[in-house]
Amino acid sequence: MIVGIHGIRCYRYLARAGTVELAGRALADEWAAALGLPLDPGAFHAAYYAQLLHLGTTMGTDEAEHLPPGAQRLLVEWVSALGAPAEVTMGPGTLPVRQAAGWLAERFGTAAQRFAAQFCREVDTYVSDPASQRRAAVRDEVHRVLAERRPRVVVAHSLGSVVAYEALWHRPFALDLLVTLGSPLGMPHVVFDRLALGEGNEAHKGLRPPKVARWVNIADVGDMVAVPRDLPGRFPGIDEHHEVTLGLVASHKATRYLARPEVAGILGPMLSAP
Incomplete structure (x- = not known):
């Protein structure tokens, strides 16, 4: 079982699907198809939280x-x-x-x-607020999905890597593998300095979350979100780091990351292992 944790701009799945459950299923199916690996039905699930951060903004407010x-x-x-x-x-x-x-x-x-x-x-x-109800609700949703699905692997993209990292410190969960894609975790001031790992964990910032056996990070060389691209420089807990080239136009898209052979090479053996 793989659980995917999405990044920004995913409220559109809910707008199209109509329910949170269907939105999560649509996103999971899209990610699983992008991987191009033989997956059993239901082997890929999404921790969908976009509705919890949606502020109800309308078109024309993106300036x-x-x-x-x-x-x-x-x-x-x-x-x-x-x-x-x-x-x-x-x-x-x-x-x-x-x-x-x-x-x-x-x-x-x-x-x-x-x-x-x-x-x-x-x-x-x-x-913005380490104690906000929205932030806690997002982490709680991730915890709920992990407890329900019991995955061996978590794949987290963009803001989802921040959510996953915090969630796995607040409430550790045993994973064979954490894969982060296009992660802004190390971005100074914007993210890194605002990470909230829970009481007693702040001194561990940069380490691999407890109970996670292996952490792999992948960053596109032109991804303007994956800053700094050399994430292990700030996160020595990363076991393996890959830099790839997706192309400027789609250098942060989750599906483009998932389609990379490096990702298939990392996840493939996990799917065939007992």
Whole structure:
């Protein structure tokens, strides 16, 4: 059994499917198909939590200047971590936000602006308050799925890697393998400094979660979310790290990561093992 933990922009599955259960099933089926491995029916399940972070925003609110203050600060910090010059990230009022969005568009293309706004909104909703009910509810949903499905493997993408890492510290669960894809876990200020591992665990930040036997991380060389790309530099608990090339247009898509032969090579033996 494999459990997948998704990242941002997954509320659309619920909008299409109508129920959380069907949304999770649709996402799991999509991820399983992308893997291209022989899987028994029901062998891939999703811990679906998008509805717990959805703020009810409507179309036209994905411009950087329409983000809430916390998400705007996160955007500026993220762009700084990506290497933007100081003049882009400094200035009065909303100037740094506009400049940060412009810098992203210039470097990664105009589609990156909308993606960045969505990323900052959802990530800020999760990380802004270590004691928030939304954050706890997301982790609780992951714990519920793990307890129900008893997987050997967890595959976590993007923000899902942050959720998985925190959940596995708050309530350890025995896993043979944790695979993180396009992870922002090490992003300074934006994520790393805001991780909340639970009482007594803060000194263990960067270590492999307890009861996880092996941790593999995969990052695309052009993924603007996987910052820093060399995640083991901040997380010595990672046992194996791979850098891949997905192509700039789809350098953060979960299905593109899952289709990589490196992922099949890691997960294939787990499926055939007793």
